[in-house]
Amino acid sequence: MTGNLFRALASRAPFWISAAIIVAAAVIALLAPFLPLADPNAMEGAPYSPPGAEHWLGTDNFGRDILSRLIWGTRLAFTVALVSSAIASLLGIVLGSIAGYFGGPVDAVLSRAFEVFLLIPSFFLVLLIVALFGSNIAYTMVAIALTTWPRSARIMRAQVLSLKQRTYVQAARAVGASNTHVLLRHVVPNGLGPIVTDATILMGLAILTEAGLSFLGLGDQNAVSWGRMIFEGQRQLRLAPWMSFFPGLSLLLLVAAFNLLGDGLNQALSPQLRRLANRVTPRKPLDLSAAEAEPTPAAPMIAVRDLAMSYAIGTQALRAVDGVSFSLAKGESLGVVGESGCGKSSLGAAILQVLAPNARLEAGDVSIAGRPVLRDGHTVRVDGKPVVDALRWKDASIIFQSAMNALNPVMTIERQLSEAYRLHRPEATAEQARARIGEVFELIGIPIGRLSAYPHELSGGMRQRVMIALSLLHAPGLVIADEPTTALDVLVQDQILGEIDALRRRMGLSLILISHDMGAVAETCDRVAVMYAGEFVEIAPTDVIFDAPRHPYTVALLSSLPSVTGPRKPLTSIPGETPSLTEPITGCRFAARCGRSTALCREQAPPRHVAGAGHEVLCHFPVGEAAP
């Protein structure tokens, strides 16, 4: 945990710079009494001296040394930051824990109170308190704390609510530990991370608040504060601008340091924010002339050769698709099956080049409708525009897994479809778009009345049909369906698959159906490719795959499938785990889980073995041949 945190912070320059600023300022603040400084209150120098050899940062209108006052002001800034945020955090931890831990009416009352207090503009409350009680630094710090605690309380409450569900907390309660004990020993210490992070931001806020008060003349008369220095400097702005310049700069530096520190901690603690930073530069595109990218006549609908794609995970590259080849004629359908994580969805994304920020095409050639879109892992461009962009949706479209997330939640169905239609037919009017959407809806069986609905107002099956309608808007030659029915219940799954199949036959579509469901693929596809650890380990006509599988993995996959019509056989699951795709792999990827593997399998990558017409197996010892 600590190691991860350190690693996540290691590459962040702003974090370390701000940490250094804070440490340096803290050391200066601590050492202030021992430094050879002028007395910050002594009016010894000549008034209004500009920065120079004698007074490095000049003197003010009373002849006091600015540098000395600045350093003593650092002490005050740290005192305010630490005391205010400590009191606020403590209050927040106590009240937030109580609300989260006891729940029910206690929580209802307390969280309502947090909300109410959060709405009160804190600066004005502090201002009122200090105006009423007098300009004293102790009051100021308490007032700041009293107005900022709801932040910590809310964070702590959320932390406790989630920690309460953890097993070790449940266990402690089950063995009869007292509430106080459980809270203090198990809940609070584990929930402190975000509180500490927020406290650094509170510190910055506290320093700024004190400075603002001092600037309004509500600062402690007996303390040297940066805000007070600016307050005094304001009137001498023309004569002695250095009086206000340096304290403001110090404020800016220290507060920014606290904020950046909190920011860095936040990002390091939250894996989601860290993932966002993980992105790769794509390979250089390859520019071809228009003639070179002309469609090849009589080419298959799609041809893929040695396609490879990887994801950057931290400093490693995970090869999700690793040398996949196949081609598909017009009107033909291919099922791609495999366990989750085998790279089948990545394959779909790689073909259409819709890549996650951390994904990168590494190698291979792809052509769609006879036009090259990828060559040697380089995106093919003509006139500076990727060829694949010209083919998108008009020639090749994709049906995404979960339509709930794949459709925009804040736009109506009509708007989303209409915009997609008119993007590729800019001359079409809204009426023409509507007419086309009506056609497709009728084809798929969506009531036209649903056009004005938002995605969340539709049933799961209907949403998926809308997604299919979206993919068919421009009657593309190729549709990639990426687990189109996973999120649906079984009955609807069958219906939708049947509809996709019927549409395919009627419209002469080429279809790539990506699925983990052998049954779904069996009914819909002419050919089946079995994918394992980024490779097609076997590809064959559907009946061959089911009747005479040759790869041990295919065999294992099929025997994990219950048969409805055949005799009842015991189902087997495949022991072991898929190899790590971030490490270099020698030999066959399935060797570790394969009952037939030998030393050869573990040492040498298997050859591509042609087992029949359109039937290829990636195996040293295909099933059905003499066992080794």
Next chain:
Amino acid sequence: MKRYLLLRVLQLVPVTLVVIVLNFLLVHMAPGDVSIVLAGDSADPAYLATIRERYGLDRPFIEQLWRYLVQVGSGDLGVSFRSREPVFAEIMSRVPATLLLVGTSLALSVVLGTIIGAWIARRPGSALDSGVSALAVALFSMPVFWLGLMMVLLFAVQLQVLPAMGMSSVDGPRDGFGRVLDVAQHMVLPVLSLTTVSLGQYIRLSRSAVAEVLGESYITTVRAIGFPERTVLMHYALRNALLPVVTVLGLQLGLVLTGAVLTETVFSWPGLGRLIYDAILARDTPVIMGSFIVMSVTVALASLATDLVYAALDPRVKLA
């Protein structure tokens, strides 16, 4: 919809109550006699008596509290002992100037911040993103009054191109286009200071919101459909990312108002902030108390407005 509106408006009651009660308690806990706190050190006996009568200071504590609640509830925030004018009227007379300042800089910082934030969100983790993000933190870590002073120093003292004080020139035109131009000139520096400081918040907010939306599946869908990256960002991602931006907009009005008070002080802008500053100098407690109540209610109203805008923008929120 009506029901929701009613419920949501009712939620303003507890905030307002807490603020009024806090006001009351603080005045009573403050050192010194309550009547003097409310009437000022130099009040003559006759005025002291009026104040005692007005707040019922010789009555039991609970009755005083009740009286105060009713009083404030009916819009009576007391009387300024500097001007002997009702505080509410004083505050209201200052609202237009503050509104002009806050409105202009809020609009500028929200629009600019959202666009800049969306722009850097395209490539999270890039040098541009890290640079602008760090700059954004520096912007909102800046003491706004200091930035104001530095701007005065540069533009009014050194370059002498812009006025540094007030809302209009003493001898400037009183009406017509000339007046507008005069006020606009006086607005430049205060608006620039306030905008610079709040810009940072909106850059960060919009950056994280857009970066998150860009990771959503529906963005992958529009990319796959072939929409150009600009459209994906500005039309689809920004639209959805505006939801969180709007939420925080309401919550942060308190910070913006704080900035406005400090900015007005620097530039002698004749708004609420200046009123508060003058009240502090004169120890005019009723004005400070009244301003606190007005600011709190404004922030609460802003959060209500935010909720309503959110509901209008997001069809998933059902107003029932």
